[in-house]
Amino acid sequence: MEMHSGSRPRRLRRTPAMRALVRETHLNANQLVAPLFIVPGTNVRIPVTSMPGVENLSIDQAIQQITSWWEVGLRSVLLFGVPDEKDAVGSTGTDPDGLIPQAIRAIKARFPALIVMADLCLCEYTDHGHCGVLSDSGEVLNDPTLAILARGAVSYAAAGADVIAPSDMMDGRVAAIRHALDHAGFSDIPILSYAVKYASAFYGPFRDAAGSTPQFGDRRGYQMDPPNVREALKEAMLDLDEGADMLMVKPALPYLDVLHQVKAACDVPVAAYCVSGEYAMFKAAAQNGWLDERRAVMEALIGIRRAGADFIITYHAADAARWLAEDAR
């Protein structure tokens, strides 16, 4: 029998150029979104202990930070407010002249082309740390929370936010926010819904940064149960029906299967949020010399892209952008 070499595998991985030629998934700096925690005042930089390299910044410092991020090719940020004053209903979160609207105005004035996403939730603004308002017995009240979120969304849009990103997980909030935005003349502002948000241990460091740890109970009543994926698809479809323009899966690495299924099931951009606890794991291992941070992070990010994320929200955004620029040289 004649041996023909067509059946013999030839490895297409021998050189960097050959690997690049046949690469199936790509990561660019403009697919990364950097979270940014804003605090009141000027000249304030407060390191977040459980997230080395991340700081809570006053608006002037945030602008400096963004200046260096812009230089390495980042084109999008996700803003969180960390206010001084909190109350039972999160009043400071909906104030049209509050911390986040001020930050949005200042940032857009300096960087008109930067995509400014505004996270929308009450937990950073409530004294009890829950994502909604409470009944006398301490239950999170879904429907009364919707009107508050809708007001917050309009304040952010009026300040110039490019994307409204509700992260509270109340039922019906996308419809309520869409309605309010349309009514206020912001029908062109898209909603990125944290549609698939699990009740996760990986949000711990974020809650240190934002001071948003619930004072009692937990978020399992409104965030998703980690073993469930069918429910994730249902949440995603409900949010699309309500008018979400983009969907998010969060956290990222423990939920790559969920991300893959959500992406396959819908026809809108899907984001993955590689959250604070995921960042903290990489940092802790790297600081101990147990992992090569750059290689491990880039492997994780391309894995998140491969699983289906169109873009990734990550505290490593600036590092990754810098590493990508170095690789391209």
Ligand code: PBG
């Ligand atoms: C607010 C919100 C949280 C995160 C993003 N938006 C915290 C939470 O749900 O407790 C977590 C992000 C992170 O861990 O990096 N609801």
